[in-house]
Amino acid sequence: MSRDAILITEGLEKQFGGVVAARDISVAMYPGETLAVIGANGAGKTTFVNMVTGYLKPSAGTIRFRGRDITGMSPRDTARSGIRRSFQISQIFPQLTTLENVIIADIAAAESGGALSAPALTGERMDAARAILARFALDGFADSIVGTLPQGVKKQLDIAMAAVGDPAVILLDEPTSGVSVDEKIGMMETALAPLKDGETTLLFIEHDMDIVRRFAARTVAFYEGTILADGPTGEVLQNDKVRQYVIGGAHA
Numbered sequence: 001m002s003r004d005a006i007l008i009t010e011g012l013e014k015q016f017g018g019v020v021a022a023r024d025i026s027v028a029m030y031p032g033e034t035l036a037v038i039g040a041n042g043a044g045k046t047t048f049v050n051m052v053t054g055y056l057k058p059s060a061g062t063i064r065f066r067g068r069d070i071t072g073m074s075p076r077d078t079a080r081s082g083i084r085r086s087f088q089i090s091q092i093f094p095q096l097t098t099l100e101n102v103i104i105a106d107i108a109a110a111e112s113g114g115a116l117s118a119p120a121l122t123g124e125r126m127d128a129a130r131a132i133l134a135r136f137a138l139d140g141f142a143d144s145i146v147g148t149l150p151q152g153v154k155k156q157l158d159i160a161m162a163a164v165g166d167p168a169v170i171l172l173d174e175p176t177s178g179v180s181v182d183e184k185i186g187m188m189e190t191a192l193a194p195l196k197d198g199e200t201t202l203l204f205i206e207h208d209m210d211i212v213r214r215f216a217a218r219t220v221a222f223y224e225g226t227i228l229a230d231g232p233t234g235e236v237l238q239n240d241k242v243r244q245y246v247i248g249g250a251h252a
């Protein structure tokens with residue numbers, strides 16, 4: 001790709017005691033592209049996302065975002081600089097409404113951020129939160145208590161919350177986990193559509209190869225903490241080693 005990469009990892013490594021969870025992870029991500037990360041359980045996918053988003057400090061290697069070295073930056077500063085994420089287990093507040101959850105995400109993402117005080121709940125912020133819900137086709141659920149919603153809608157909300165503030169890079173950790181096979185494609189279509197029309201770089205970890213084929217132009221395959229293949233999705237999924245070590249072990 002001729003354009004400059006927006007996020008580059010070089011030689012990332014993470015050790016937990018004697019366990020090497022990630023080794024020599026070098027990936028360049030480009031503005032506007034959608035990548036899937038695949039790999040069997042324990043392959044190092046979440047460890048990679050945790051390092052990129054500041055939740056884990058790499059044992060070695062560097063992370064550069066927009067040309068700047070952000071290795072070891074805190075999760076909070078990483079998020080504010082424009083790299084946001086979702087988690088395998090939703091970080092939403094089930095007892096609050098959809099609108100309230102988006103407002104909290106907006107406050108957390110704000111530059112000056114943090115203060116959950118009355119002045120934070122401005123009309124402007126309410127309008128922005130409503131606009132996000134509309135953009136992600138969640139406006140019909142604005143006043144619903146999140147805990148009562150179907151899993152597919154909760155995961156859609158997760159993605160909408162990661163997109164608050166228009167970050168440059170969004171990393172989604174298993175956005176379809178727990179969503180029924182029938183709902184998955186529709187959920188992903190609805191949730192990703194608003195992100196496809198801009199410069200947002202989207203990376204998602206996924207075990208379902210149908211979802212990978214359908215939504216990711218490029219795929220990075222992890223195996224035992226290393227990158228086994230990185231390229232156009234069709235090619236990676238046909239790669240002999242990927243078929244043997246990754247897809248064979250995936251619960252697709």
Ligand SMILES: Nc1ncnc2c1ncn2[C@@H]1O[C@H](COP(=O)(O)OP(=O)(O)OP(=O)(O)O)[C@@H](O)[C@H]1O
Nearest residue numbers: 016019020021039040041042043044045046047048
């Ligand atoms: N905090 C930790 N302490 C010790 N070992 C860890 C820790 N986090 C991850 N690991 C180990 O690192 C390896 C990679 O784990 P990771 O969670 O990144 O895998 P994954 O590919 O995301 O798996 P899954 O598909 O099950 O989510 C595993 O062997 C795991 O047990």
